[in-house]
Amino acid sequence: MKIFKKFLEYSRFSTGDFEKIFKGLEVPPCPQVVAKLLQKLSDPDIEIDQIVPILESDSALALQILKISNSALYGLSQKVTSISKAVSLIGLKEIQNIAIGYAMTKSLKDPHRPEFNFPNFWNETILRAIFAKLVAERLKIEAEEAFSASLLQDIAIPLLMDRWYELYKGVYKRWLEGRGLLHELENKILSWNHAQAGAWVAKDWELPDIFVCAIGLHHAEISEIKKLGLENTSVMPVVISSHLTNMKDHKNSLKLLLETCKGLLAPKETLSIVNESMELVDEISHAMGIGQ
Numbered sequence: 001m002k003i004f005k006k007f008l009e010y011s012r013f014s015t016g017d018f019e020k021i022f023k024g025l026e027v028p029p030c031p032q033v034v035a036k037l038l039q040k041l042s043d044p045d046i047e048i049d050q051i052v053p054i055l056e057s058d059s060a061l062a063l064q065i066l067k068i069s070n071s072a073l074y075g076l077s078q079k080v081t082s083i084s085k086a087v088s089l090i091g092l093k094e095i096q097n098i099a100i101g102y103a104m105t106k107s108l109k110d111p112h113r114p115e116f117n118f119p120n121f122w123n124e125t126i127l128r129a130i131f132a133k134l135v136a137e138r139l140k141i142e143a144e145e146a147f148s149a150s151l152l153q154d155i156a157i158p159l160l161m162d163r164w165y166e167l168y169k170g171v172y173k174r175w176l177e178g179r180g181l182l183h184e185l186e187n188k189i190l191s192w193n194h195a196q197a198g199a200w201v202a203k204d205w206e207l208p209d210i211f212v213c214a215i216g217l218h219h220a221e222i223s224e225i226k227k228l229g230l231e232n233t234s235v236m237p238v239v240i241s242s243h244l245t246n247m248k249d250h251k252n253s254l255k256l257l258l259e260t261c262k263g264l265l266a267p268k269e270t271l272s273i274v275n276e277s278m279e280l281v282d283e284i285s286h287a288m289g290i291g292q
């Protein structure tokens with residue numbers, strides 16, 4: 001069964017309610033470079049020579065790819081000085097995934113709301129993305145796909161704060177007051193959550209199905225991911241990474257994270273990945289030029 005079908009089976013996203021709920025919620029346009037990449041991606045016979053010029057056509061994106069490729073996230077012994085070298089050292093699919101994740105996050109603007117700290121949001125998001133990549137590497141799952149999908153897991157939050165502020169701020173404030181997990185408060189008060197909203201946005205952008213699924217399922221239980229047969233896809237590390245949210249504020253987060261990883265990673269290994277991610281977060285935030 002196709003991956004998106006599995007997601008549709010699971011999610012209320014399939015009811016089409018979101019068309020109604022978000023009527024009037026204007027989704028920012030998909031960056032041109034991503035639209036072009038996605039169009040090329042749909043061709044299985046695509047050659048590197050056709051992808052590199054697309055990435056190079058957006059100089060800001062190209063620069064960020066070089067910075068990320070040269071960061072400690074890859075630990076390459078050679079300096080990456082061109083997109084084609086990045087592709088040959090890291091891989092075409094991996095670079096495409098980085099480009100999609102990066103360009104989409106860049107298209108989100110600070111909603112400038114008193115309750116919403118945009119730099120903190122990105123800092124925590126990047127921490128989770130690094131964590132998802134490192135977990136994916138341990139689980140032998142596509143790491144860059146996990147990195148970018150994790151980077152996009154909460155894309156709906158700044159959008160909702162920006163364009164749905166009057167309706168959404170009450171839920172967000174309750175979460176800031178520590179009255180529950182954000183997606184649970186959303187389910188209770190709005191009857192939908194930001195994971196579903198994010199999947200709706202990603203679908204609108206026509207992002208690859210695996211991204212739509214990872215975003216839409218990022219707060220699902222591990223048992224549900226297994227039931228859907230998605231445990232060996234990048235959805236899994238994204239779901240695990242979602243537990244890193246508010247780790248600094250909630251004592252129980254670490255316990256919950258260790259419980260989530262049970263049977264997948266030893267507690268010692270999980271803690272070491274958390275520490276490694278924390279050490280990398282400043283450098284990667286800087287390399288990506290977001291959240292600052």
Ligand SMILES: [Fe+2]
Nearest residue numbers: 153154218242
């Ligand atoms: Fe989330």
